[in-house]
Amino acid sequence: MPGHVVKSLEGLLGSDRLSFGAAIREQHGRDESYHADADGIFPPQVVILPRSTAEVSEIVKICSHARIPIIPSGACTSLEGHIAALRGGVALNMREMNKILEVNQEDMDVRVQAGVTRIHLNEYLRDTGLFFPIDPGADASIGGMLSTRASGTNAVRYGTMRDNALSLEAVMADGSIISTGSRARKSSTGYDLTRLLIGSEGTLGIITEATIKLHGQPEAISAAHLQSEFLTDSVNATICIIQSGIPVARIELLDEKTCAAVKAQSKLELEAKPTLFFEFHGESWNFLQASPHQLAGEICKDFGGSRFKWAGSAEERTTLWKARHQAYYSIIAQRPGCKGMPTDACVPISRLAECIEETEGDMVACGLAGSILGHVGDGNFHCILVLDPNNQDEIHAAHQFAERLARRAIRMGGTCRNVAALFDGEHGVGYGKLKFMEEEYGPAAIEVMRSIKKALDPLGILNPGKMGS
Template sequence: MYSLVGAAKVARLSTAAAVLATHGKDESWHPCIPPDAVVYPRSTEQVSRVVAACARSRIPVIPFGTGTSLEGHIAAPSGGVCIDLMQMANIIEVNAEDMDCRVEAGVTRKALNEHLRDTGLFFAVDPGADASLGGMAATRASGTNAVRYGTVRENVLGLTAVLADGSIVKTGRRVRKSSAGYDLTHLLVGSEGTLGVITEVSLRLYGQPEAVSAAVCTFDSMQGAVDSVVAILQCSIPVARMELLDEVTIQAVNAYSNMQLAPAPTLCFEFHGSQASVQEQAEVVGDLVRDFGGASFTWANAPEERSKLWAARHSAYWASIAMRPGCKGFPTDVCVPISRLTESILTAQKMCKDAGILAPMVGHVGDANFHMMMIVDPEDEGEVQRARQIVVDMVHMAQSMGGTCTGEHGVGYGKLEHLEAEHGLAPLHMMHAIKQALDPHNILNPGKLGSPPGSFVASRAE
């Protein structure tokens, strides 16, 4: 196999054990399942040659970005070749007047925004991790700004991808809408590497707002905090970010990031717009939260203050793990209708408390999407099993409310088993038919999306 891949004339190939292990494990609790080899292409054409060589010998291909996914997306259950795209890190073009750009898949969101700093533009999707833009497109990433600017799905204009036979396809045009043909761009967005290897992404950009202000507000209870979110959304206030942290997360963040936040349910806001509109938004939100027990509405106007606040929020996962040295993160997320957000969060917290699992909670609550960041001793099988059962129970709860098993973590193989309950058999047969049409030999990230209904693994919590 390795001579076959070597013939594809890629920049570098490695079969070193440490390299394989790094590329078989993401940031989740799922075990490491390494590939047989890792290649590092530098262009779409090199990716095409690698995939074509693998297709001839029916060798699985697994795309890899920064490895920050959370549901086993990059695991290689059938072995094969991992295509690490991080050396494809060129920003190809920025069209400032049209507010769009085209980048290679290995460009990270922070690198893009640093490049855009002097243009007056920025890329708005912020999942927290400094993920690659190709990986963000493949997993339909979201994050803290989605309440105002949308997810990756709304911000991808077009793609370049390598299909299962090695052919190269370009989708989308540099326009904001089109009625010409099937929407192939958004078929590939969120396909998690099972329909094609994304090598370039065309993205929507936004103008830097005239004014940006952040605020932190603590609450007497989680019920009051979440109910205030629902009220803010129902009033259509255009908040840019609205993040919820419970008191356990605040304690972790304070210790990890040297913050002095009050250990209570806390909402973090950010407002974008003109000076007048930002002030108006903040005043209306301030009045609303007080009606739900909100207090200490503290402002962070200076850029360095805002940066420190959001850096602390983005470090919440690592801060949580630091609460139990030697333990691992066992994160999961669900998303529910806004009207069920309060009930779902309180129920999930009770599940964790009843199971004796430390589980700080953070939420992109403007989208009714929240994460339980369970911290588990991997050597304690009983604790691991209880955490697994909580994942299953949270999914069933969300689905019973009309919600989804994952708002932004994606499916990977970790939540594949929950798709039938969420979609029913007919949509799964459609997904499988699309997979078969584009990847008849099932070499692209096999064992994940597009798998035939009935082949999904049984619940690991049972």
């Protein structure tokens, strides 16, 4: 990095705020993705932890003048190489921008800095009767979740980050600061800049603050798990439950291999069979009447459900969802010394059973060790492949499998990339799935995206080598 750039940054922040050490640079040159193991680590030249939007603005101005790349990051839990510094430059880690700035209980919204994590936010909100529902598994930062349009287990009822953002504050490629909207719940004024930046993965602007929706804590919560003989029966039961209007917040699918791995690592009493995890949110009287439970149970029986067990207490629910969130690591533990390669796809729910069935057959046919799990309530599932990093034939077969999965999802009207955070399946694009974007959108749409990128970042300094580059 040019000496005059370093001197300018030190003059702005002080020399102790710039980190040049190899260990911290390597830490910020990789995320939780498989790509770091397969393709190497891409460290930045320096790591900076800004503390305010004003600091981010000045850093960007210095870098823009010298055409130095800038790669924003949060909790570094993404899975497609989003934060890899493919062309070196400055890594901006937002974790010290972690203030909760304003809670508006009556309006049910909150304004936070980008480095606030979802667990920290919900702990802060605990006594307000409100909560933030997006749960991608990892303790991801709000800025990172917005940048990757994150989703998670609660998306069936509460939607994704796109549905829960009201406005953003962002620093653009020239260092200017913009606000993309207000706290109003709707607006027909101007272009929707909020949604333009959501999911742009730091390639159009750097999100520094966000105003996001909150939801009332449900009066009653109940969870359950169902086991069936066949994976497709579990998926079809899911579709029917959603169509029936039952107030379900989460529906998670585990195939028999995942279930065996989870059983080995948790206290859950499960057979090695396809399993659905449910969570229902609603009013107390609904649960006293038990009609949602009874209806869901009857539907599952119609599709061959053999065990439908309720987890009524908070402790039982915590055990259930802890096991689900740790499923990725439970799967990898079944093959010591190996690495996990998570893949993901999202299709219209009517094609979900077909897509999973084809994918399961493909995985068996090519001899790969792996499991299927996912957020089937919104048509999203993952294959967690467990690979020997020293077996190049296995790694090649896994990449070929992942490409077939991506194209299968596109062929069925879905997407090879949804949204992102740790093993959440909605893993975004990063550089890992960049080559599939034109297949999904077509060349004309890709050219529009490139035009937007050129207009907002003419020097190409924001997270280069990713979308729009």
